[in-house]
Amino acid sequence: MGAGVAQWGLRVNPLAQSRNLADPCLFLPIPTVLERTASEETVTSSFASFIHGVRPEHLSEVVRHRSKRMILDSVGVGLVGSTTHVFNIALRYCQQLYASNAVSSVYGRKGLKLSPTLAAFTNGIAAHSMDFDDTWHPATHPSGAVLPALLAASQMLPPSSKPNGLDFLLAFNVGIEVQGRLMRFSTEAHNIPKRFHPPSVVGTMGSAAATAKLLSLNVTQCAHALAIAASLAGAPMANAATQAKPLHIGNATRLGLEAALLAARGMEASPLILDDIPGCAGFSAFYGDYRPKPLPLPASSHEFLLEKQDVAFKRFPAHLGMHWIVDAAASVRNLLINYSGSFSPSLIHAILLRIPVSKYINRPFPESEHQARHSFQFNACTALLDGEVDLNSFTDGCIHRRELTELLAKVLVEHPKDNIANFDKMYGEVALVLENGDVLTGRCDTFYGHWRKPLSRESLLKKFRSNASHVLPEDKVNSIITTVENLENLPDSSQLASSL
Ligand SMILES: *[C@@H]1O[C@H](CO)[C@@H](O)[C@H](O)[C@H]1NC(C)=O
Ligand SMILES: *[C@@H]1O[C@H](CO)[C@@H](O)[C@H](O)[C@H]1NC(C)=O
Numbered sequence: 001m002g003a004g005v006a007q008w009g010l011r012v013n014p015l016a017q018s019r020n021l022a023d024p025c026l027f028l029p030i031p032t033v034l035e036r037t038a039s040e041e042t043v044t045s046s047f048a049s050f051i052h053g054v055r056p057e058h059l060s061e062v063v064r065h066r067s068k069r070m071i072l073d074s075v076g077v078g079l080v081g082s083t084t085h086v087f088n089i090a091l092r093y094c095q096q097l098y099a100s101n102a103v104s105s106v107y108g109r110k111g112l113k114l115s116p117t118l119a120a121f122t123n124g125i126a127a128h129s130m131d132f133d134d135t136w137h138p139a140t141h142p143s144g145a146v147l148p149a150l151l152a153a154s155q156m157l158p159p160s161s162k163p164n165g166l167d168f169l170l171a172f173n174v175g176i177e178v179q180g181r182l183m184r185f186s187t188e189a190h191n192i193p194k195r196f197h198p199p200s201v202v203g204t205m206g207s208a209a210a211t212a213k214l215l216s217l218n219v220t221q222c223a224h225a226l227a228i229a230a231s232l233a234g235a236p237m238a239n240a241a242t243q244a245k246p247l248h249i250g251n252a253t254r255l256g257l258e259a260a261l262l263a264a265r266g267m268e269a270s271p272l273i274l275d276d277i278p279g280c281a282g283f284s285a286f287y288g289d290y291r292p293k294p295l296p297l298p299a300s301s302h303e304f305l306l307e308k309q310d311v312a313f314k315r316f317p318a319h320l321g322m323h324w325i326v327d328a329a330a331s332v333r334n335l336l337i338n339y340s341g342s343f344s345p346s347l348i349h350a351i352l353l354r355i356p357v358s359k360y361i362n363r364p365f366p367e368s369e370h371q372a373r374h375s376f377q378f379n380a381c382t383a384l385l386d387g388e389v390d391l392n393s394f395t396d397g398c399i400h401r402r403e404l405t406e407l408l409a410k411v412l413v414e415h416p417k418d419n420i421a422n423f424d425k426m427y428g429e430v431a432l433v434l435e436n437g438d439v440l441t442g443r444c445d446t447f448y449g450h451w452r453k454p455l456s457r458e459s460l461l462k463k464f465r466s467n468a469s470h471v472l473p474e475d476k477v478n479s480i481i482t483t484v485e486n487l488e489n490l491p492d493s494s495q496l497a498s499s500l
């Protein structure tokens with residue numbers, strides 16, 4: 001295992017480095033492959049060695065348990081996502097424009113197969129179509145970018161080299177781990193993003209890493225897969241709250257898979273893509289404060305980031321930030337009912353939302369479904385009116401209700417200094433200023449489903465069942481639950497994909 005690192009020891013050519021001062025991009029340090037000196041390890045080579053070297057025994061009980069919950073939830077939201085408009089546009093596009101090598105399954109379309117990259121693309125779109133998929137800290141949607149690529153790839157491999165369920169679970173965790181490690185190289189990545197949508201950046205890398213692992217690429221090819229993926233990464237935040245946002249995850253999972261497939265066929269790219277080379281950006285292009293560190297090769301054990309930092313599962317299909325404000329609104333709604341005997345909007349003079357500064361989720365009057373999923377104002381007012389937010393809240397009829405518009409007109413936004421745009425630190429507060437001057441306040445610090453207050457197994461299964469049964473019969477739904485909960489024992493991991 002250790003040999004992998006040594007073979008990839010690189011040394012920057014000192015001559016090239018001095019010329020580098022004059023024109024950094026023209027004279028990139030020329031990496032010279034040296035003989036085995038592990039001390040010469042680069043960040044990029046350490047990631048490649050990690051991906052290549054990590055073994056199933058490195059997965060702890062906690063990591064297995066958490067990652068299987070992520071897989072189940074991601075499949076469930078993908079299945080219900082296969083009923084959306086944006087999914088249908090993408091699916092028709094894939095069916096009409098490309099048709100070769102159709103071996104990989106599509107969520108919710110029994111009998112339909114697409115080529116692996118397009119199946120990954122459409123299933124990635126399904127996973128994020130309603131913004132219903134998991135969210136991690138630092139902020140990204142980790143599972144949707146990895147799982148569709150692995151499902152598609154598992155069906156592509158010949159019967160003689162089908163990965164088993166444990167290989168699949170390990171590859172999934174490699175994809176999650178690489179995303180988490182990369183986000184820890186930047187402080188700005190910890191906050192709710194402003195420039196690039198994180199799944200389009202780290203998700204593409206995670207998908208490449210996971211697929212490289214599932215395909216058993218060698219250590220050199222793992223490095224190239226990451227480097228190729230970096231060239232395919234990155235989509236801007238301005239497309240959040242539009243139909244293009246689900247596309248980011250479809251794109252990420254597809255392009256990561258393609259990067260690994262290209263590397264497997266011998267395509268090469270920069271061996272220093274993750275390293276910080278002054279003057280010429282690699283992966284650092286995506287962050288203003290990039291400080292990479294090598295990823296230690298697992299010895300007898302490895303602590304996956306998922307062990308320390310669990311994910312958040314959403315209870316309703318909207319941006320994660322909405323979960324705080326909805327719980328705060330539901331609790332102040334109860335206070336008002338107690339106070340006056342019923343919920344009557346006419347008693348409310350103003351609604352103060354105390355929320356962090358984040359431009360793309362601060363939308364006073366959302367017009368479309370996707371804008372509504374990214375509006376503190378909309379989600380707070382829906383919870384005030386209905387007591388909750390659910391799938392139905394985002395239909396046209398609900399978005400354009402007169403009662404809702406009237407409430408929205410009473411909203412004022414405040415940004416308290418201590419309410420930071422960061423999923424580990426933010427809170428939601430809703431204050432109702434009544435016509436008589438009284439003020440009622442509801443606050444949520446940690447919603448149910450956040451990593452500090454994880455969903456129970458019952459809640460997770462309830463969400464999965466209600467979502468999956470939208471497109472699959474009950475016996476299939478139950479058999480997917482059993483398959484995922486016993487993933488380690490599945491002899492052929494492509495059985496999971498073909499059951500969807
Ligand atoms: C990886 O595989 C490629 C293609 O078969 C081969 O050229 C290369 O030498 C291998 N590298 C290592 C480190 O095994
Ligand atoms: C999709 O991938 C292309 C190619 O890398 C990239 O330029 C584009 O920003 C991505 N688009 C989306 C919506 O993710």
Ligand SMILES: *[C@@H]1O[C@H](CO)[C@@H](O)[C@H](O)[C@H]1NC(C)=O
Nearest residue numbers: 331333334335336337338339
């Ligand atoms: C509403 O009033 C009842 C009875 O006074 C009390 O038990 C309940 O906790 C109150 N609910 C809220 C949200 O304050």
Ligand SMILES: CC(=O)N[C@H]1CO[C@H](CO)[C@@H](O)[C@@H]1O
Nearest residue numbers: 315390391462463466467470
């Ligand atoms: C279509 C459907 O039933 N979706 C459900 C998905 O799960 C959430 C959370 O349990 C429910 O609120 C949805 O109704």
